[in-house]
Amino acid sequence: MKKKKLIVLSGAGISAESGIATFRASNGLWEGHDVNKVATYDGWLKDKELVLNFYNERRKKALEAEPNEGHKILANFQKYFDTTIITQNVDNLHERAGSKNVIHLHGELFKSRSTVDENLVYNIDGWEIKLGDKCEKGSQLRPHIVWFGEMVPMMDLAVQKAIEADIFIVVGTSLLVYPAAGLIDYVHDEVPKYIVDPELPPISRRPNLHLFPDIGSVGLKKVSEEIIQHYA
Structure with a gap:
């Protein structure tokens, strides 16, 4: 059957x-961070290192969770x-x-993707994406996360x-x-x-x-x- x-x-x-802490939009904060700074493409363009570090910390916490x-x-x-x-x-x-x-x-916390070709998606070994980590086309890797305003x-x-x-x-x-x-x-x-x-x-x-x-x-x-x- x-x-x-x-x-x-x-x-x-x-x-x-x-x-794992829930995101509540009412105060505009996620784990103490302004979502506009860590969960939008504009935030990424303004401070890539801040965004990368934010998701690195989320990844570390997720690895500890069961x-x-x-x-x-x-x-x-x-x-x-x-x-x-x-x-x-x-x-x-x-x-x-x-x-x-x-x-x-x-999106998926434990994956990264190219910033020039969204079809290039990679598994993250461990918990960290660093500034300078690049895809095969030479562009900086970003978190494989759907940010506010994205499709x-x-x-x-x-x-x-x-x-x-x-x-x-x-x-x-x-x-x-x-x-x-x-x-x-x-x-x-x-x-x-x-x-x-x-x-x-x-x-x-x-x-x-x-x-x-x-x-x-x-x-x-x-x-x-x-x-x-x-x-x-």
Whole structure:
């Protein structure tokens, strides 16, 4: 029997349980830094060393973090469903927990890319990109991160996955950051949708919506028991 397609949209809340600080746009700061200085292309042009050092520190912290129970529950779904995780997170905790099909909407912390050819992407050995590290075409390497104002290249694939979903889970995001937040609009009405986040989004009137105002690992345990029983 063909497995149902389970699509998961994950946000910063699921990694917060592993000790990775969430980004909150309300005060314009991320780990004490002005996002305009470390998460925009203009910021990169003004001070490449600052930006590189900022992401080097994020990488060091991510290496120290471990996948939590929420990450592991999502990886376990692969036994029962054709599972794809669409994540807004740039860490690799989903992969380290065992998830095989992960789409990173906002880029990947442990990769670098060329500043003259966006198709030249490299794995980072360790945690550091240095000023002077160059691609094969001779340009400075930058973090493989989608900064504010940049296109989200994986969005079309994510939309297609949302359209194909038989079950849709949102975890660790209050659906306020676009375009990722708009993915739920592509999920068919008849598809069961599970939202797991302490700050539930204002979408309670949607059909087949199940709300769990919990942190990721707690809510996902409840969701896991329900959907494996009913849909596996």
